[in-house]
Amino acid sequence: MEKNRTGKKILLYVITSLLAVIFLFPLVWMIMSSLKGDLLIFRDMTSFRAFLPPLPNEIDGGYFQNYVMAFERVNLMRYIMNSLIYTIGIIIFGLIVNSMAGYALARFNFPFRNFWLAVIIATLIIPPESIFLPLYVLVFNLGWVNTYTGLIVPFIANAFAIFLFRQFLLDFPRELEEAAKIDGCSQLGIFFKIIVPLTKPVFATVAIVLFINHWNDFLWPLVVANDDSMRTIQIGLQYFMNQPPVQWGQVMAALTVATVPMLIIFIFLQRYYVQGLAHTGSKN
Known part of the structure; x- marks a missing residue:
């Protein structure tokens, strides 16, 4: 019996490792291609050399010549800074607003609570593109076109993030909050001093989801x-x-430079991300 379990674990690890390698192929190919000239890229396209760096005698100007030329041809640094301001702004304000909304739905008994939860979840099925026109008219009338405010504010509230916070907080022990109330802590104090520090996994999960979604935004x-x-x-x-x-x-x-921030965010927050996903579905 023990041998069967060990065999299944080994098989599972082998399969997941192979899948990981397969999924990494496009990323490795992109990075290796960024070090090559066009002739080398097309030459290596049909061989395993596409996943290997070029030899020193095959390139002119050094391995990072393409990066230098890309930054010289267009203002990539400005584009990256705009995306960072856009995504980080949504993450910071989104974590505050969505966590408070999720906390209210998980803890407070107010009229039509379940109805409002259903409405929030129902908005997930609405294609974002279908509301872009009225949203643009609103942003235009407010004078927010070509501003960070116009980019950030419409996407601070996020139904999926609210749902994740609500699900995670349903499993959070109420005893800690009750003890804080006995000590005279206010409701906001309980939220910021107890809830926030002890719910890092769901905050990291939402931060990663928001970052990936909005870093890749194109239409808005x-x-x-x-x-x-x-x-x-x-x-x-x-x-x-x-x-x-x-x-x-x-x-x-340029594509490699655009991918690096997502990799950094995921690498540093992946431990909390897995914990957050594991807990958000534990209660209904």
Whole structure:
């Protein structure tokens, strides 16, 4: 019996490792291609050398020449800063607003609580593109076009994030809150001094989800931020790829730069991310 369990675990680890390697192939190919010229990229396309760096004698100008040229051709640093301000702004304000909403739905008994929860969940099925026109009209009338406010404010509240916070907090022990109330702590004090520090996994989970979603946003920044100084990285990449002549090594370098922030966020928060996903479905 023990041998069967060990065999199944080994098989599971082998399968998951193979899947991980397969999923990493496009990322490795992109990074290796960013170090090569166009001729080398197309030459290695049909061989395993596509996943290997070029030899020193195969490149001119050093391994990072494509990165230097990409930053010189377009204002990639500005696009990256715009995306960071956009996504980090949504994350900071979103964590505050959505965590408070989730806490209220999990703890407070107010009229039509379940109805409002159902309404919030129902908004998940509405395609975001279907509300972009009225949302743009509102942002335009407020004078928020080509501003960080117009990019950030419409997406601070997030139904999925509220649901995750609510599910996680349903499993949070009430005894700690009751003890804090006895000690004279206010409701806001309980939230910020007890709830927030002890619910890091769900905060990390929501932060990762929001970062990935909005770092990859294309349509809304394209509509609201049409000035070059306000372009986000995804819009900048599209502009770069449409700018002749197309140098695929430089394109791969720009794509690699755009991918690095997501990898950094996930690597540093992955432990909390797994814990958050494991707990959010524990209660209904």
